[in-house]
Amino acid sequence: MAFYSDKVLEHFKNPRNVGEITNADGIGEIGNPVCGDMMTFYVKIKDNKLEDVKFKTFGCGAAIAVSSMVSEMAKGKSVEDALKITNESVAAELGGLPPNKMHCSNLGADALHRAIEDYQNKHKEAK
Numbered sequence: 001m002a003f004y005s006d007k008v009l010e011h012f013k014n015p016r017n018v019g020e021i022t023n024a025d026g027i028g029e030i031g032n033p034v035c036g037d038m039m040t041f042y043v044k045i046k047d048n049k050l051e052d053v054k055f056k057t058f059g060c061g062a063a064i065a066v067s068s069m070v071s072e073m074a075k076g077k078s079v080e081d082a083l084k085i086t087n088e089s090v091a092a093e094l095g096g097l098p099p100n101k102m103h104c105s106n107l108g109a110d111a112l113h114r115a116i117e118d119y120q121n122k123h124k125e126a127k
Helices: 006-013 061-074 079-083 087-093 099-126
Strands: 026-031 038-046 049-058
Touching: 006 061, 026 099, 038 061, 038 099, 049 061, 049 079, 049 099, 061 087, 061 099, 079 099, 087 099
Parallel strands: none
Antiparallel strands: 026 038, 038 049
């Protein structure tokens, strides 16, 4: 059985920012067909800041914990700073992940980045 930090277990048992944002400014979806994890991130952006971040994740405990941590790390940040959130920084913030679960941190950061890119693409079209 994989060893999880107390922080991973806390975010798995009590995930933050779960749900959808109605009329989200950006939506990012990603999945890993090998392990079956699926994540969708929703962002609401105002004055270039992530005013709200929510997610829905179907996956293992690590995937849920990663999604929760990514949402906390991104909320309130500027778009540019949120795009700097990396797979490594998410895993580090959680106190590490077992090697066989590191792919979960990749999914979380990537889904957030896709949601922001979706917002940016829509914003370009609106100009």
